[in-house]
Amino acid sequence: MAANEDPLLLxxxxxxxxxxIIPTTTADTTSASAATEVPLSQATHLQFTHPTRVAIAIDAPTRFVSNDRPVDLRSIYFAWLNREIAIPEYNAAAAQLNDELAGAGAGVVHNLAFVERLDLITWLEGASEESEYIKPLTGDKDASAVAGAGGAAASAGASATAGSGTAAASSRSKTVTATLVPSSRSGRGTLDPRLEQIYSGERGMGDRNTVLRGIKPTDFSHVRKLAAPFMSRKPTGTGTTANIANNPALAINQKPARRPDPIILLSPSASALLRMSNAKSFLEGGRYSPPDHSSTASMLHVSRLMKDIDPNRPMRFILVEGPEQFKPEYWNRVVAVFTTGQAWQFKNYRWSNPTELFKHVLGVYLGWRGEQPPESIRAFGHRVLACQVEHWRDAGIPGSENSRWRDREVVEQIWQAIEVNMRTKGWRKDAAPTSI
Structure with missing residues (x-):
């Protein structure tokens, strides 16, 4: 599909x-009735007015894929319209729309998972340029190859002799584009004649050794004096290894850069279900137990393997209840904030306004199953993940452990959302984001 007709891009x-963006019952974009807006359950087309006026069938499949199936335009637009509401309200609205669609025999709306909805909305808002759920447009790879070929041709033209001119560079561009295919060599070990013709016009570029050679020999003996403090022998060492171990300057210079640990902020509220005393057993062990309010721990560590960021080693997360000891750069390492919805929690935060805070950091609310989240949590919208665990029952009561198997499911949902947010913000195997 062409880019100017792609529903997601439009x-x-x-x-x-x-x-x-107008839901309508006609594909005609010229008549006055085309601009008449109808409920989403009755619409057959979605009319766009920018960058071009066009109507797309509302059940048209898009490049957004969920469970290996493309999601229709109606479901995508429905998710955008309800981007500010919490998960329970979103599910209820989807169920209501499906009832209306069933009465009209017009299909169903796809109920996106929290992580999918968060990723979609982030992309639609322009906060991210890529999404693991969105397939590239047809021809994107070809366009990239042509663009790369154009750059190579421009380089070849620039390095050719002065008599080659603009026409020669243009000719080389077409030639490179035509040859950048798997069959670019006519035989094993044989260079394609067209590429050989291009390479013959290139000017040879020297490496650092040829550049340093110059027109006369250069004396680098003075470097020995500069290196002497680093290479001096210590009385306690007799070999090269000992010299390095006993020389603090060399030890500092050779120390590889270490990726900083991500930070998770817990709520200091006494009503919070997750505190320092029970966070480790919940987030690492997958089992919820009530917090011990007599605990005085101010910081703890939990480990988690984030397969899509670093599949070879677990990441260590730092858990604290407040940012009192934070340096300014620590905020770039915050990946999640657990909250009960009480505004006083954010008083000393870098972003004290919850709406602004959760534009930069993922919010997580943990409540009891069957109870509605507080109104403040619902007001924060889709940027706060609302999770629920089973009510705690004393371990001495028979059957109390039968309901705890759902705890691990909740924990996996939380970690999955944190991992998606970390990838979006720029966490990599060997680096952390410099700003969020």
């Missing part, structure tokens, strides 16, 4: 330009 461009 929706993102319309959102960025605040262009009107």
């Amino acid at each position: 929706l993102r461009q319309s959102i960025a330009s605040t262009g009107a």
Whole structure:
């Protein structure tokens, strides 16, 4: 599908330009009735007004894939319309719309999972340029190859002799584009004649050794004096290894850069279900138990293997209840904030306004199953993950452990959301983001 007719791209461009998006019952975009807006359950098309006026069938499949199946445009637009509501309200709205669609025989709306919805909305808002759930447009790879070929041709043209001219560079561009295919060599070990013709016009570029050679020999003996303090022998060492071990300057210079540990902020509220005393057993062990309010721990560590960031070694997370000891750069390492919805928790935060805070950091609310989250949590919208665990029953009561198997499911949901947020913010195997 062409880029100017792709439903996802049209929706993102319309959102960025605040262009009107109108559910209609006609594919005609010229008549006055085309601009008549109807409920989403009755619409057959979605009309975009920017960057071009076009109507797309509302059940058209998009490049957003959920469970290996493309999600239709109606479901994508429904998720965008309900981006600010919490998960329970979103599920209820989806169920209501499905009832209306069933009465009209117009299909169903796909209920996106929290992580999928968060990733989609982040992409539609323009906060991210990539999404693991969105397939690239047809021809993107070809376009990238052509763009790369154009750059190679420009380089070849620039390094050719002065008599080659613009026409020669253009000719080389077409030649490179035509040869950048798997069959670019006519035989094993044989260079394609067209590439050979291009390479013959290149000017040879020297490496650092040829550049340093110059027109006359250069005396580098003075470097020995500069290196002497680093290479001096210590009385306690007799070999090269001992010299390095006993020389603090060399030890510092050879120490590899270490990726900093991500930080998770817990709520200091006494009503919070997750505190320092029970966070480790819950987040690492997958089992919830009530917090011990007599605990005085101020910091703890939990480990978790984030397969999509570093599949070879677990990441260590630092858990604290407040940012009192934070340096300014520590905020770039915060990956999640557990909250009960009480605004006083954010008083000393870098972003004291909850709406601004959760634009930068993932929020997590942990409550009891069957109870509605507080109104403040629902007001924070989709940027706060609302999770629920089974009510705690004393271990001495028969059957009390039968309901605890769901705890691990909740923990996995929390970690999955944290991992998606970390990838979006720029966490990598060997690096952390410099700003969030």
